Amino acid sequence: MPIPNRLKKIVPLVFALGLGVVAVLLNSQYLGQQRAKLDQERKKVMEQYSTPVEVAVAARDLPEGIALESAHLRADSVPEKWVQPYALRPHEVQSVIGQVTAAPIASGEQILSNKLRRPDAAPAGSTLSSFMPKGKRAVTIAVDTLSGVGGFVRAGDIVDMLWTLPVPPPPGGERPSSPQVVTVTLFQDVPVFAVGGEVAGSAPSKAGTSGGESKQQFVTVGLTPQETSFLLFAREQGRIQLSLRPRADKGVQVQVKPADFNSLMELQLGMQPPKAPASEAKTTRQVEIYKGLQRSLVEVTEHE
Numbered sequence: 048m049p050i051p052n053r054l055k056k057i058v059p060l061v062f063a064l065g066l067g068v069v070a071v072l073l074n075s076q077y078l079g080q081q082r083a084k085l086d087q088e089r090k091k092v093m094e095q096y097s098t099p100v101e102v103a104v105a106a107r108d109l110p111e112g113i114a115l116e117s118a119h120l121r122a123d124s125v126p127e128k129w130v131q132p133y134a135l136r137p138h139e140v141q142s143v144i145g146q147v148t149a150a151p152i153a154s155g156e157q158i159l160s161n162k163l164r165r166p167d168a169a170p171a172g173s174t175l176s177s178f179m180p181k182g183k184r185a186v187t188i189a190v191d192t193l194s195g196v197g198g199f200v201r202a203g204d205i206v207d208m209l210w211t212l213p214v215p216p217p218p219g220g221e222r223p224s225s226p227q228v229v230t231v232t233l234f235q236d237v238p239v240f241a242v243g244g245e246v247a248g249s250a251p252s253k254a255g256t257s258g259g260e261s262k263q264q265f266v267t268v269g270l271t272p273q274e275t276s277f278l279l280f281a282r283e284q285g286r287i288q289l290s291l292r293p294r295a296d297k298g299v300q301v302q303v304k305p306a307d308f309n310s311l312m313e314l315q316l317g318m319q320p321p322k323a324p325a326s327e328a329k330t331t332r333q334v335e336i337y338k339g340l341q342r343s344l345v346e347v348t349e350h351e
Contacts, residue, residue, distance in 0.1 A: 099124040102157050103135040109152040114166060115144055120158060133159040175240060175267070183269040185240050186278060188287055191263050196291045200266060202241050205292040208234040208268075208278070212285030214307075231336050232303040233281055234274060236292070241267040305336055305343075 106121045113119075122137040134157045135143065146163040175185060192198055200206060210233040213226040243264050266289065270278060281287065304310060336343050 098127045100127045100130050101137050102130055103137055103140050104158060105152045105154050105156050107154045109148050111148055111151050113148050115146055115148065115163070117144060123155070125157075131157050131159060133161045135160060179240065179269060180238075182271060183238075184272055184275045185267050185269060186275045187265050187267045188278070188282060189263055190266055190287070190289060194286065194288045195264060195266065196289050198262065198264070200239060200242060200289055200291055202239055204239045205294065205297050206237050206239055206268070207232055207290040207292060208237055209288040209290060210281045210285055211288065212281070227307055229305050229307040229336075230288075231305045232301075233278070233287070234270065235300055236296075236298060238269045239266060240269050 101122050101124050103120050104123045106119055109115075109119055117140070120140055140158075143158070143160070143163055145166065147166050148162060149164045150162050152158065152162060179185060190200075196206075209230055211228060211230040213228050216226070278287070304314075
């Protein structure tokens with residue numbers, strides 16, 4: 048039986064409508080599944096944000112080697128899961144003010160304690176010359192337990208350097224059998240760059256000098272080029288003794304008179320030096336003493 052023309056036109060429409068309904072249902076089901084997945088992800092993220100933690104971050108880009116200031120840091124809240132190891136909390140910020148960045152830190156990056164170092168600490172992998180002050184020269188001298196303050200001098204300390212030498216005879220004169228000895232303060236406020244292999248800012252090694260043992264060690268100090276020449280000359284002419292300074296005296300210069308037998312008797316013991324017999328001829332001459340770049344004259348009396 049032939050299908051009427053009108054019915055032929057309706058069947059495709061009904062079929063297309065059915066396919067459309069099926070497509071809508073399938074699409075709705077797919078969207079529902081995706082919405083459920085998004086809800087689950089949102090819940091996970093919200094769970095992470097439910098316990099935010101405040102950390103210290105960089106307020107701007109910080110290059111390597113800059114000393115931290117309060118203006119360089121700010122507080123920020125991040126999920127606990129995203130807090131990095133060694134991250135500093137806001138209440139710990141004051142303890143790192145003044146420390147130096149050991150690596151560049153980007154703006155907004157968390158401040159990590161292992162990216163900071165003390166100002167006097169040598170950067171990792173650096174050489175001695177990389178942190179020496181401008182205008183200074185490193186020079187090394189050998190000291191023992193006595194001249195090295197019992198082994199208590201450490202890299203980063205400040206010392207005075209004393210020079211003990213026999214007074215030389217006048218030009219053309221004979222060297223006396225028992226020449227006078229004088230001690231002068233050669234240099235003051237001298238920084239110690241290194242002791243042995245221990246460089247300023249590195250972890251100090253354990254002191255190991257026992258009672259009467261005289262153990263030699265090498266101390267590297269910082270002087271100007273001219274002072275370096277004076278030190279090398281003085282080392283060949285007499286003995287060098289280190290005197291350890293307290294950190295509170297850093298930068299302080301003290302007037303110290305040269306010490307000899309006469310000044311010891313007069314100033315320390317309150318005694319006048321013994322006078323020579325009237326018949327004994329006396330010779331007075333002046334000896335040049337250099338303290339750093341300063342030249343002074345010391346009168347020395349010799350008896351013939």
